[in-house]
Every structure is written in C-alpha cells, then in structure tokens.
Amino acid sequence: MTLVRHELKRGWKALLIWTLAIGAFIVTCLLIYPEMKGQMEGISSIFSSMGMFSSAFGLDTLDFGSLNGFYGVECGNILGIGGALFAALLGIGALANEEKNGTAEFLLTHPRSRAEIVTAKLIAVLIQVVLLNVVVWVMAVASTAAIGEAVPWKGFTLLHLAYFLLQVELACVCFGISAFLWKGGMGIGLGLAIALYFMNIIANLTSKADFLKYITPFGYTDGAEILNKGVLDTPKLLIGLAFTLAGVALAYWKYSKKDIR
Amino acid sequence: MGNRAITTAALTKYYGKARGIDGLNLEVDTGDFFGFIGPNGAGKSTTIRTLLGLISLTSGTAQVLGMDIGKNKREILQRVGYLPSDTAFYSGMKVREILKLSADLRKKDCGIAAAELCEQLQLDPNRKVEDLSFGNRKKVGIVCALQHDPELLVLDEPTGGLDPLMQHEFFTILQERNRKGTTVFLSSHILSEIQRHCSRAAVIREGKIIACDSVEKLAQSSARRVTLRGNVKREDLPGCRDWTVLGDTVSFLWGGEINPLIRALARADLQEMTIAEPDLEEIVLHFYEKGGEQA
Numbered sequence: 001m002t003l004v005r006h007e008l009k010r011g012w013k014a015l016l017i018w019t020l021a022i023g024a025f026i027v028t029c030l031l032i033y034p035e036m037k038g039q040m041e042g043i044s045s046i047f048s049s050m051g052m053f054s055s056a057f058g059l060d061t062l063d064f065g066s067l068n069g070f071y072g073v074e075c076g077n078i079l080g081i082g083g084a085l086f087a088a089l090l091g092i093g094a095l096a097n098e099e100k101n102g103t104a105e106f107l108l109t110h111p112r113s114r115a116e117i118v119t120a121k122l123i124a125v126l127i128q129v130v131l132l133n134v135v136v137w138v139m140a141v142a143s144t145a146a147i148g149e150a151v152p153w154k155g156f157t158l159l160h161l162a163y164f165l166l167q168v169e170l171a172c173v174c175f176g177i178s179a180f181l182w183k184g185g186m187g188i189g190l191g192l193a194i195a196l197y198f199m200n201i202i203a204n205l206t207s208k209a210d211f212l213k214y215i216t217p218f219g220y221t222d223g224a225e226i227l228n229k230g231v232l233d234t235p236k237l238l239i240g241l242a243f244t245l246a247g248v249a250l251a252y253w254k255y256s257k258k259d260i261r
Numbered sequence: 262m263g264n265r266a267i268t269t270a271a272l273t274k275y276y277g278k279a280r281g282i283d284g285l286n287l288e289v290d291t292g293d294f295f296g297f298i299g300p301n302g303a304g305k306s307t308t309i310r311t312l313l314g315l316i317s318l319t320s321g322t323a324q325v326l327g328m329d330i331g332k333n334k335r336e337i338l339q340r341v342g343y344l345p346s347d348t349a350f351y352s353g354m355k356v357r358e359i360l361k362l363s364a365d366l367r368k369k370d371c372g373i374a375a376a377e378l379c380e381q382l383q384l385d386p387n388r389k390v391e392d393l394s395f396g397n398r399k400k401v402g403i404v405c406a407l408q409h410d411p412e413l414l415v416l417d418e419p420t421g422g423l424d425p426l427m428q429h430e431f432f433t434i435l436q437e438r439n440r441k442g443t444t445v446f447l448s449s450h451i452l453s454e455i456q457r458h459c460s461r462a463a464v465i466r467e468g469k470i471i472a473c474d475s476v477e478k479l480a481q482s483s484a485r486r487v488t489l490r491g492n493v494k495r496e497d498l499p500g501c502r503d504w505t506v507l508g509d510t511v512s513f514l515w516g517g518e519i520n521p522l523i524r525a526l527a528r529a530d531l532q533e534m535t536i537a538e539p540d541l542e543e544i545v546l547h548f549y550e551k552g553g554e555q556a
Contacts (some may be wrong), residue, residue: 003366006362033472105345106345108314111311111336111366112335259315259317260316261275
C-alpha cells in the first residue's frame with residue numbers, strides 16, 4: 001500500500017487537471033446542446049452527407065441532432081482523445097520515469113521486489129484511470145440531467161465503459177513499453193495514442209483498412225455502433241484484452257530482469 | 262561464510278561487450294570498516310550495483326550477509342543501508358516525507374532515529390528536496406541509509422558535497438556505528454579518507470581486485486619515498502620509479518635493496534635527504550600504473 005499511496009500522491013495533480021479538463025469540455029458541450037438542438041434539424045442531414053468526412057467521425061450513422069448522436073460524437077472526441085492521451089502518459093511514465101529522474105536507485109534499494117513495485121505502479125495507474133472515468137461519467141450524467149434531458153443510462157454507460165477499457169488497454173500497453181525505457185517516453189506514449197486514433201479514422205474511411213479496427217482500441221469505442229446496437233463489440237474487446245494482458249506481462253517480464261541505469 | 266558481510270567469487274558483469282567487472286573476488290568480514298579504492302571506471306559502482314541487485318551479474322557468485330544476491334535480494338536490502346554517489350529524490354516532497362517513505366518501504370518506524378540524525382547532520386526535515394543543495398541532498402541520503410540501523414552500510418563516494426565539518430560529523434557517526442557492529446563498505450577515490458577511517462581495503466583496477474589487505478599492510482610497502490636536494494643523476498639510481506624534479510629537489514620511489522641506494526647517494530653531492538614510507542595514495546597510484554605489482 002505504501003507504494004500505491006506514494007504513486008497516487010505523486011500523480012494527483014495531473015489526474016485532477018486531466019479530469020477537470022475533460023469533464024469541463026464534456027459539461028460545456030452538454031450545456032450548449034439545448035441551444036444547438038433547435039438548429040440541428042437541417043445541419044444533421046448536412047453532417048451526415050459529407051462523404052468520407054462523415055464516415056471518418058461516424059456522423060453518417062449517428063444523428064447529430066439527438067442527444068445520443070451528439071454525445072456519441074462529442075464524447076468520442078473529448079473523452080476518446082483526452083482519456084487516451086492521459087492513459088498513455090500515465091502508462092509510459094510509470095516505470096521509465098524512475099530512471100529518467102534518477103529515483104530508481106532510491107526505490108530499488110529498498111526491500112521490495114521488482115514484481116511488487118510493478119504491481120503497485122500498475123494498481124496506481126488503474127486507480128487513476130478509474131477515478132478519471134468515474135468523475136467524468138458523473139459530470140456527464142449530472143450535466144445531462146441539468147439541461148433537462150432524460151439520461152440515456154445504457155448508452156452513456158456503455159460508451160463510457162468502452163472508453164474506460166480503451167484507456168486501460170492503452171495504459172497497460174504503454175506500461176509494458178515503459179519497462180524497456182530509461183529516458184522517459186512521453187513522445188512514444190502520445191505518439192502511440194494519436195496513431196491509434198488516426199488508425200481508427202483511416203479504418204472508417206475505407207473498408208480495405210477495416211482490419212485496423214481490430215488493432216486500435218478506438219475500434220471498439222465506435223459511438224455509432226455502441227449507441228445504435230446497445231452492445232460492445234466482443235471480438236474487438238477480446239483482442240484489446242489480449243493487448244492489455246500482453247502489456248502487463250511484458251512489464252513484469254522485462255522489469256524483473258532489467259539493469260537499472 | 263557466516264561471518265562474512267560480503268563475499269564475491271569470480272563476479273563478472275559485462276554491459277554487452279563493455280567490461281564492468283571481471284572475475285572479481287572480494288571478502289569483507291562482518292564488523293569491518295572496509296575501503297574500496299579505484300579510479301573512475303574501475304568497476305566500483307558496478308560492484309556495488311551488482312551486490313544490491315540493481316544490475317544482474319553476468320557470471321560468478323556473490324553473497325551479502327551470507328545470503329545469495331539473486332535469491333535473497335529482499336532480505337539483503339532489508340538489512341543493508343545504501344548511499345549512492347548521486348542522491349536523487351522525488352521532487353515536490355519534503356525531507357521528512359522522503360525519510361518516512363524510506364522507512365515505510367522497510368516497514369519500520371524510524372522516526373526517532375531520523376530526527377536524531379537530522380539534528381546531528383543539521384538537516385531541516387521541513388524543506389523540499391528540490392530546494393536543497395547537493396550536500397544537503399547527500400545528507401538526506403545519509404539519513405535514509407542509516408535510520409533503520411542496518412547491519413551493513415554500503416557507501417558510494419559518500420562525502421561528495423559535504424563540507425569538512427560535516428564530513429567529520431559523518432565519519433564520527435560511521436565510526437560509532439562500526440563500533441556497535443555495523444559493517445561499513447566505503448567506496449571512494451579519496452585515499453586519505455580510506456587511510457584515516459578504514460581497517461581493510463581493496464584496490465580495484467579495470468574490473469579486477471589487484472590488492473586487498475589491511476590498510477596498514479597496504480601502506481607498509483617495501484618501497485620508500487626518497488627526497489633529495491642536491492646534484493644527483495637518475496642513471497646512478499637504476500630501478501627508481503616516479504622520478505620527479507622540482508627545482509633542485511628530486512623525489513623518487515625506491516623499491517630495491519637499500520645498500521646500492523646508500524652507495525649511490527654517497528657519491529652524490531647532497532645538501533638534504535629524507536627517506537620515508539610512501540602514503541597510501543602513492544601506493545595506490547602505483548597499483549593503477551603497474552597493474553597490481555606490489556610497490
């Protein structure tokens with residue numbers, strides 16, 4: 001518990017900033033929704049008929065004029081990208097930053113096994129991802145209620161759950177990569193998150209790149225599919241789970257035998 | 262094995278093709294105040310980092326406090342205090358928070374010992390670590406290494422950044438701990454430090470131990486430092502080493518029979534002459550140059 005508490009103490013400021021930033025954007029979008037709703041009737045059909053641009057962002061299958069459609073697109077852009085960047089940064093820095101900041105020597109000369117340190121850091125990463133998602137979900141639900149709309153519980157929850165799982169996957173993959181690094185890896189983490197996001201957009205643009213949806217975790221966070229069908233894509237989730245477990249296993253394997261610089 | 266604090270047998274560490282340490286054999290007895298001497302890159306830190314499990318060994322074996330470093334790392338670290346040469350801590354934390362974290366990681370309450378050590382070293386526990394000078398950060402490292410009353414202290418270049426008064430205080434604490442039974446393993450290239458405080462020492466060069474004995478015996482070399490003022494030629498003194506001329510003063514190391522030296526000097530025109538035992542620094546420098554041939 002000492003290590004988990006220590007990690008959480010070190011990360012609380014960044015967690016607060018990311019949570020409030022993502023939450024505030026979502027709240028702002030929801031607060032302007034009632035005003036936009038009246039103007040959306042004509043715009044919705046324009047949004048859905050912009051060819052590849054509409055496909056890329058799922059506007060062809062979501063009704064931007066409805067709360068579900070509006071939220072699916074907005075949430076996708078804000079919680080999707082914001083959450084992914086946060087999770088990637090958390091994961092990539094978890095192990096590598098100890099060496100980058102010169103604190104690895106301090107930490108690893110205390111009577112704690114490498115596996116124990118990896119476990120504590122992983123738990124801390126996951127707690128932070130959970131906290132961000134719970135607070136953002138509460139903020140989204142509260143804002144929806146505040147604007148007088150009926151909360152689409154199932155859709156909201158499934159969409160948020162999908163983004164939560166995306167963040168867990170990305171954090172764990174970056175966590176695994178982090179075990180190999182010793183100079184920090186902010187660029188790698190951010191680059192990976194952005195690359196995976198664009199991978200999904202490319203897959204949306206052409207059916208020839210559909211396989212990319214099975215690689216990127218954004219593949220199972222498609223708002224249109226989740227909100228229209230009311231279920232998560234199990235095969236893609238299972239592939240995501242495999243990546244998640246591989247990232248965690250890689251971290252334990254590498255860090256337990258790593259030479260600390 | 263039971264009364265040895267550190268034992269290594271053919272301990273080897275290679276970083277890819279680069280040599281760290283190569284076939285290192287070292288024995289440090291329990292209760293020793295042991296000096297570990299070597300120039301930069303000789304393998305001092307590699308030895309320490311291998312013993313503490315920060316890096317894995319390539320081959321050989323090592324025991325610390327009678328336990329295998331691979332199998333019992335956690336138990337070893339519970340009973341060892343380590344001060345690295347470059348102390349780095351988590352930014353944003355206060356000194357007392359760092360000390361508490363270190364104690365908590367050992368599952369020990371070290372509050373009283375930490376407070377005493379902070380007072381002895383004049384360290385303000387309420388300051389943030391990033392606001393501290395290098396010397397004060399070193400003091401934090403010293404308290405972390407000592408507060409849990411370890412059986413073995415491993416100190417890597419411990420006095421860097423400490424002013425002379427603080428160095429004196431630090432060695433007073435170490436001597437006191439050593440008297441109470443703590444084994445001290447002190448890595449340094451400040452030879453006067455080793456000579457003044459250590460009972461035994463090992464010299465490491467290019468990853469190998471080239472001499473290991475009591476400091477007294479290491480300093481008791483058959484070589485003598487001869488200093489002359491007058492007219493003397495090097496050709497008359499075959500076998501002398503480290504010939505240094507400063508104005509009309511000549512200084513050299515003489516390692517051979519004393520009679521040929523006296524005969525040669527009798528023929529020279531001298532105003533002054535001293536023959537003394539060389540200090541440890543001279544001997545160690547000789548070890549570095551000659552690769553282990555006893556001076």
